[in-house]
Amino acid sequence: MSRLLLLDGHSLAYRAFYALPVENFSTTTGQSTNAVYGFTSMLINVLRDEAPTHVAVAFDRSRQTFRTQEYAEYKAGRASTPGEFVGQVDLIKQVLDALRITHVEVDGYEADDIIATLTAQARAEGLEVVILSGDRDAFQLVDERTLLLYPVRGVSETWRLTPEKIEEKYLVRPERYSDLAAMVGESSDNLPGVPGVGPKTAAKWLAQFGDLTGIVGAADQLKGKAGQALRDHLDQVLRNRRLNQLVGDVPLPVGVADLQARGWDREEVHRVFDGLEFRVLRERLFATLESAETEAEEGIEVAGSLLGPGELASWLGEHAGPGERLALVVQASPRTAAGAGEATGLGLAGAEHAAYLSLDRADVDDERALRDWLADPACPKVLHDAKGQTASLETVGLPVEGVVSDTALAAYLVRPDQRSYDLADLALRYLHRELRLDEGTDDGGDDGQLALGWDDGEQEQADEVDAAAGRAAMVHARAVHDLSVTLDEELSDEPEQHLLRDVELPLVGVLRRMEQAGIAVDLPMLEALEGEFAAAMAQAQQDAWDALGDDTVNLGSPKQLQVVLFETLGLPKTRRTKTGYTTDADALAGLYAQTEHPFLEALLRHRDKARLRVTAEGLVKSVADDGRIHTTYQQTIAATGRLSSTEPNLQNIPIRTEEGRRIREIFVVGRDASTGTGYESLMSADYSQIEMRIMAHLSGDEGLIEAFRTGEDLHRFVGSRVFGVQPEEVTLEMRSKVKAMSYGLAYGLSAFGLSKQLTISTGEAKQLMEEYFERFGGVRDYLRDVVAEARRSGFTETILGRRRHLPDLLSDNRQRREMAERMALNAPIQGSAADIIKVAMLRTERALREQGLASRMLLQVHDELVLEIAPGEREQVETLLRAEMGGAADLSVPLDVSVGVGRSWHEAAH
DNA sequence: GCGCAGACGTA
DNA sequence: CGTACGTCTGCGCG
Numbered sequence: 001m002s003r004l005l006l007l008d009g010h011s012l013a014y015r016a017f018y019a020l021p022v023e024n025f026s027t028t029t030g031q032s033t034n035a036v037y038g039f040t041s042m043l044i045n046v047l048r049d050e051a052p053t054h055v056a057v058a059f060d061r062s063r064q065t066f067r068t069q070e071y072a073e074y075k076a077g078r079a080s081t082p083g084e085f086v087g088q089v090d091l092i093k094q095v096l097d098a099l100r101i102t103h104v105e106v107d108g109y110e111a112d113d114i115i116a117t118l119t120a121q122a123r124a125e126g127l128e129v130v131i132l133s134g135d136r137d138a139f140q141l142v143d144e145r146t147l148l149l150y151p152v153r154g155v156s157e158t159w160r161l162t163p164e165k166i167e168e169k170y171l172v173r174p175e176r177y178s179d180l181a182a183m184v185g186e187s188s189d190n191l192p193g194v195p196g197v198g199p200k201t202a203a204k205w206l207a208q209f210g211d212l213t214g215i216v217g218a219a220d221q222l223k224g225k226a227g228q229a230l231r232d233h234l235d236q237v238l239r240n241r242r243l244n245q246l247v248g249d250v251p252l253p254v255g256v257a258d259l260q261a262r263g264w265d266r267e268e269v270h271r272v273f274d275g276l277e278f279r280v281l282r283e284r285l286f287a288t289l290e291s292a293e294t295e296a297e298e299g300i301e302v303a304g305s306l307l308g309p310g311e312l313a314s315w316l317g318e319h320a321g322p323g324e325r326l327a328l329v330v331q332a333s334p335r336t337a338a339g340a341g342e343a344t345g346l347g348l349a350g351a352e353h354a355a356y357l358s359l360d361r362a363d364v365d366d367e368r369a370l371r372d373w374l375a376d377p378a379c380p381k382v383l384h385d386a387k388g389q390t391a392s393l394e395t396v397g398l399p400v401e402g403v404v405s406d407t408a409l410a411a412y413l414v415r416p417d418q419r420s421y422d423l424a425d426l427a428l429r430y431l432h433r434e435l436r437l438d439e440g441t442d443d444g445g446d447d448g449q450l451a452l453g454w455d456d457g458e459q460e461q462a463d464e465v466d467a468a469a470g471r472a473a474m475v476h477a478r479a480v481h482d483l484s485v486t487l488d489e490e491l492s493d494e495p496e497q498h499l500l501r502d503v504e505l506p507l508v509g510v511l512r513r514m515e516q517a518g519i520a521v522d523l524p525m526l527e528a529l530e531g532e533f534a535a536a537m538a539q540a541q542q543d544a545w546d547a548l549g550d551d552t553v554n555l556g557s558p559k560q561l562q563v564v565l566f567e568t569l570g571l572p573k574t575r576r577t578k579t580g581y582t583t584d585a586d587a588l589a590g591l592y593a594q595t596e597h598p599f600l601e602a603l604l605r606h607r608d609k610a611r612l613r614v615t616a617e618g619l620v621k622s623v624a625d626d627g628r629i630h631t632t633y634q635q636t637i638a639a640t641g642r643l644s645s646t647e648p649n650l651q652n653i654p655i656r657t658e659e660g661r662r663i664r665e666i667f668v669v670g671r672d673a674s675t676g677t678g679y680e681s682l683m684s685a686d687y688s689q690i691e692m693r694i695m696a697h698l699s700g701d702e703g704l705i706e707a708f709r710t711g712e713d714l715h716r717f718v719g720s721r722v723f724g725v726q727p728e729e730v731t732l733e734m735r736s737k738v739k740a741m742s743y744g745l746a747y748g749l750s751a752f753g754l755s756k757q758l759t760i761s762t763g764e765a766k767q768l769m770e771e772y773f774e775r776f777g778g779v780r781d782y783l784r785d786v787v788a789e790a791r792r793s794g795f796t797e798t799i800l801g802r803r804r805h806l807p808d809l810l811s812d813n814r815q816r817r818e819m820a821e822r823m824a825l826n827a828p829i830q831g832s833a834a835d836i837i838k839v840a841m842l843r844t845e846r847a848l849r850e851q852g853l854a855s856r857m858l859l860q861v862h863d864e865l866v867l868e869i870a871p872g873e874r875e876q877v878e879t880l881l882r883a884e885m886g887g888a889a890d891l892s893v894p895l896d897v898s899v900g901v902g903r904s905w906h907e908a909a910h
Numbered sequence: 911g912c913g914c915a916g917a918c919g920t921a
Numbered sequence: 922c923g924t925a926c927g928t929c930t931g932c933g934c935g
Binding site: 554556557558559560610611614615618634637638639640642643644645646647648649651652743744745746747748749750751752753754756757815818822823825826827829830831834862 | 922923924925926927928929930931932
């Protein structure tokens with residue numbers, strides 16, 4: 001089916017110009033580009049969504065048209081064209097030329113007339129038509145085969161106006177809309193309406209008399225004031241109608257056949273986009289155009305062999321020479337609390353061939369060949385989720401060396417804020433292939449097997465379960481192999497290759513060993529603690545019920561609490577949430593301060609104890625058979641580059657309150673699972689104020705750097721500068737204000753947010769920030785520049801070159817844009833800290849090994865490492881940690897590490 | 911059984 | 922109207 005896409009160039013450019021803040025869109029030469037950006041963005045979206053076969057863009061040539069000749073006031077009263085808009089239309093035409101999209105303009109006519117003419121031609125030739133225009137005059141063109149996309153709210157959302165939609169929203173069918181508009185008026189065209197006649201009256205008349213001609217003929221019958229008004233303004237209405245009628249037979253230099261989409265000029269697109277400094281948009285454009293060029297998604301084909309007993313060695317000999325990269329996919333039994341499941345089968349795929357080996361069917365020769373190949377660092381392997389996959393092999397005594405890529409990690413480095421790195425998702429995203437097994441028709445599995453090109457002889461021997469499993473494993477391995485090639489190209493920058501090769505990949509093994517080690521738990525103490533919290537919770541619940549005189553309310557239900565607080569007790573309303581009023585701890589504490597109602601005290605206490613109980617209970621459930629808790633570290637979740645910890649999350653164990661800290665007492669020193677040797681203590685080492693140090697380094701601010709070099713208390717130092725007093729004269733209040741602000745700045749804190757947090761006026765907060773920036777101007781400049789640079793490039797970067805793309809920096813939606821700006825402020829700081837501790841972990845593990853130490857790393861909590869210390873190694877490990885953590889990055893300020901030791905995590909804290 | 915919202919723990 | 926996470930509970934959906 002052929003489909004013609006028509007755009008109204010001027011109306012879209014204007015809309016974009018007013019939707020996008022012009023100050024965020026200019027080239028280094030000072031040319032404004034917001035209209036070009038918005039227009040191009042809309043164009044890309046519509047090309048992607050509508051997949052037209054023919055395209056044209058119509059422009060107005062000048063304001064002099066047959067309409068201004070009839071009515072000099074037509075479109076008068078419009079503000080003169082802003083200076084920043086001038087020139088952008090020509091730039092839009094350059095973009096169109098690069099894309100080989102025809103643009104048309106004709107003296108004496110408006111863009112809408114050209115669109116009407118082309119629409120008429122296209123319909124006559126049997127094409128579907130899609131019009132993208134912000135001008136209501138285009139409504140009259142809509143019919144069953146002509147769709148209007150009408151931009152609403154900025155440049156990212158459009159209404160799809162069909163005849164039904166127009167009737168629903170504007171009360172008349174599209175062919176009568178111009179009649180209605182003639183009576184109601186159109187302010188943007190400076191066409192006045194009949195006083196007292198709105199859309200409802202006009203629609204009613206149209207329903208009654210059919211069309212405007214009918215209404216005019218029956219004008220005498222129209223009742224009331226509105227009827228009289230129409231009679232008084234008949235000439236004006238008829239003139240409006242002549243003016244808003246689009247011309248469907250403009251003499252055009254092109255016909256529909258000339259508009260067929262042609263190949264775009266890749267080099268010219270690069271040249272034009274370079275000039276415009278559009279980076280993000282270029283990527284979006286290429287992605288859209290290239291995926292349009294790709295054929296419809298298909299499954300993955302693979303030629304492979306099901307290996308029978310004794311056949312692995314020769315297959316590897318033929319296809320897995322040193323230097324030949326093989327993808328490896330491990331099938332395994334389900335994982336257990338203590339760790340990974342057991343590997344049961346392997347899919348292998350090189351550039352050409354694939355194979356499957358069932359470990360159950362493998363003989364001694366196969367096992368030896370497999371073990372040698374897996375353990376050989378010279379035989380390069382690529383995996384998807386190497387940590388989980390290699391853990392399953394480790395479980396059956398097969399260590400893996402020579403992992404040169406992990407497709408999940410590579411995809412994460414390319415785009416760290418995707419929600420999934422499933423193999424199937426990546427295959428679709430990067431290979432345009434469905435990772436779905438082609439099951440063929442219903443006549444059994446033979447079709448699928450033939451599609452895979454299995455060797456017929458082996459097929460006879462394989463049982464059906466193995467055959468299906470083998471087929472899946474080979475298809476997956478083929479996907480992993482092809483993905484690793486594609487993602488390698490995506491990660492061609494040297495810093496990103498370094499991140500993958502020298503940081504993320506080696507970290508996989510470190511994390512796997514930390515997970516396998518787990519941390520010992522004092523289970524009796526934990527269970528006692530859980531009981532204690534449960535009792536305190538029950539008491540708090542009873543107290544709350546007593547205060548209320550009602551023992552049916554569920555204190556854990558915010559919904560029920562809202563009824564109690566704001567209806568039963570009639571307390572003042574709190575901050576709004578989506579569904580009502582918040583009952584969070586801050587708000588409850590505020591209410592308590594106002595009212596001192598005993599229910600509130602008991603409720604807050606209940607929340608507290610319930611939380612502690614649930615935390616303790618969760619930990620009890622997580623203790624594995626070996627008496628230890630084994631968390632799982634996620635390496636591809638946090639968009640900034642941090643790790644995250646799940647099942648259980650050991651990165652959010654309480655520490656701030658006295659009672660919460662008691663939970664840290666149950667994490668204790670333990671014994672080695674295999675040797676049974678006891679360890680001596682736990683050691684905790686953390687970076688002090690690492691994010692502020694990174695801020696000092698990245699901003700190069702002299703004052704902040706000096707603060708860290710002198711080794712003085714940071715917040716006291718900053719406080720003395722901000723408040724203009726001697727360091728020893730900085731009061732605790734001054735110190736805490738400055739501390740809140742210093743940290744807040746790295747998160748994009750506003751004066752409003754600061755005032756809220758410190759319970760001071762917005763004015764005071766503003767004053768405080770100004771004083772701060774006065775003294776630490778480097779910080780102000782840095783924060784400003786980092787966002788501007790991200791806006792230009794489309795991404796932020798950490799000290800190791802880890803990127804985070806933030807396309808929303810150019811959004812027309814203020815909320816989204818400002819959110820992206822805060823992310824852009826924070827990502828380099830939080831992400832650089834993540835880089836540094838990852839490097840520190842690699843250095844620490846290597847140093848422990850090189851020095852022959854038995855102590856081991858157990859936990860990472862963003863700026864802290866927890867280690868289990870073997871007898872007699874305490875001093876050496878402490879020295880080692882200070883050196884390896886402190887030397888993990890070369891910043892313009894020192895990286896201070898503070899270390900503590902004890903029998904529990906609590907005692908090791910310092 | 912599943913997904914969402916609200917609440918809250920950490921850095 | 923301050924970033925980054927994970928988990929639990931209640932609740933409405935089907």
